[in-house]
Amino acid sequence: MKTSTITKTNPVSKFYCNIFGHQYDVSKLVTKHVKEYTCKCCKKQLTTNGNGRLTELTPKFQEINSILEYIHTKRKSRVEQKMYTTTAA
Template sequence: MNPNIARHNVLFEKAFCRFFGHKFKTTRKITDHFKEFECKVCHRCATNDILGNKIHLSEEMKDINKALNQLYERRQIAL
């Protein structure tokens, strides 16, 4: 693919999401209250914070979500 076309697509996707907002879909359920999301347009990943707002999914947040998911699954098995 031509790099100029690829760059144009990325810029268009970012501009679309800035103007209209992200179109998030759930990609992974961590617990009943926490989920991971991905934008259908620009493929930006997000997760919930304590207040329920969507925040950028950084490497640190991925690790936290992984640990939280493991604890949640162990607790579900124990019940």
């Protein structure tokens, strides 16, 4: 009897990562200091936490990052606005 299971991640890739380590690539720039990384091999995701260390990208961290990104872009636009008003005055 044959059983077919659909798996998202390739078990061979996971095996490879366990031996040779993950091949992380920056997948998202949240702020200047916070980035999200994805393993090219097994698609495991990491992020920079508050201590500047790498940690697994859990749904909780995804939420934190989206808030950080929002604040970061908001602050950036405010600085630009300030620059415009000072140059205009």
